[in-house]
Amino acid sequence: MSIDLLSLLMPRYCVVCNQVVWGDHERFFCLSCYSSMPFSRGGRLEEYLGKRMDISRAFSLLEYTKGSGYAEVFKEIKYRDNAELALFMGRLMGYKLLSLGWPRGLTFVPIPMTRWKKLRRGYNQAELLAKGVAQVMGGKLELNLLTKSSNTVSQTLMGRWERWLNSKGIYMVKEGADLEQKLVLVDDIVTTGATIDSCRMMLQRHYDVKVWVVSLGFTP
Ligand SMILES: [Zn+2]
Numbered sequence: 001m002s003i004d005l006l007s008l009l010m011p012r013y014c015v016v017c018n019q020v021v022w023g024d025h026e027r028f029f030c031l032s033c034y035s036s037m038p039f040s041r042g043g044r045l046e047e048y049l050g051k052r053m054d055i056s057r058a059f060s061l062l063e064y065t066k067g068s069g070y071a072e073v074f075k076e077i078k079y080r081d082n083a084e085l086a087l088f089m090g091r092l093m094g095y096k097l098l099s100l101g102w103p104r105g106l107t108f109v110p111i112p113m114t115r116w117k118k119l120r121r122g123y124n125q126a127e128l129l130a131k132g133v134a135q136v137m138g139g140k141l142e143l144n145l146l147t148k149s150s151n152t153v154s155q156t157l158m159g160r161w162e163r164w165l166n167s168k169g170i171y172m173v174k175e176g177a178d179l180e181q182k183l184v185l186v187d188d189i190v191t192t193g194a195t196i197d198s199c200r201m202m203l204q205r206h207y208d209v210k211v212w213v214v215s216l217g218f219t220p
Helices: 001-010 031-035 044-052 071-079 083-100 115-121 126-138 160-167 194-206
Strands: 057-063 107-110 145-149 168-171 182-190 211-220
Touching: 044 057, 044 211, 057 083, 071 083, 071 126, 071 182, 071 211, 083 126, 083 211, 107 126, 126 182, 145 194, 168 194, 182 194, 194 211
Parallel strands: 057 211, 107 182, 182 211
Antiparallel strands: 145 168
């Protein structure tokens, strides 16, 4: 069956503007939305995180604003089970990082979600993004190094910041892994950076590593 006939029978829609898209070259986006994708020019996430925590390199593919149609990309990945789109965006992140001179062969660590949440959703979107990035950059994936538990421990002896981090869930690190010197945390959206910071702290508490960050979007 020809591709065009297939598209007639099972039309696909642009994630951003919802118009029908055609053929293989327009898989998730129409050409118009793809060509006006709000790719970040780099630097902003690195500057933001670098000022607040011990992170030397960071990059976000998109600069996402809440009102924009491109917010649909995140909703699609997070709430509408679009695992294919997550992998695709991960690969885009990989190509962009290579063009910015990031080295090949890095180790990628997706921000984990609780087991319950992953069961409910069927996948962890950060893991799929990391897979896409690693496919393109030839890197290694560490999928079990970080885990997230929803059990919150007693907060009485904690400061305000720790208490707030604790309320977001607890990240745990697997001991005794044979790691490279640099780890790249992968997340879908960075907002305050608190999640990134708690994962970074946990990793550096157990391993002598530098932590870099890549995310699909950044909404400061
Ligand atoms: Zn479109």
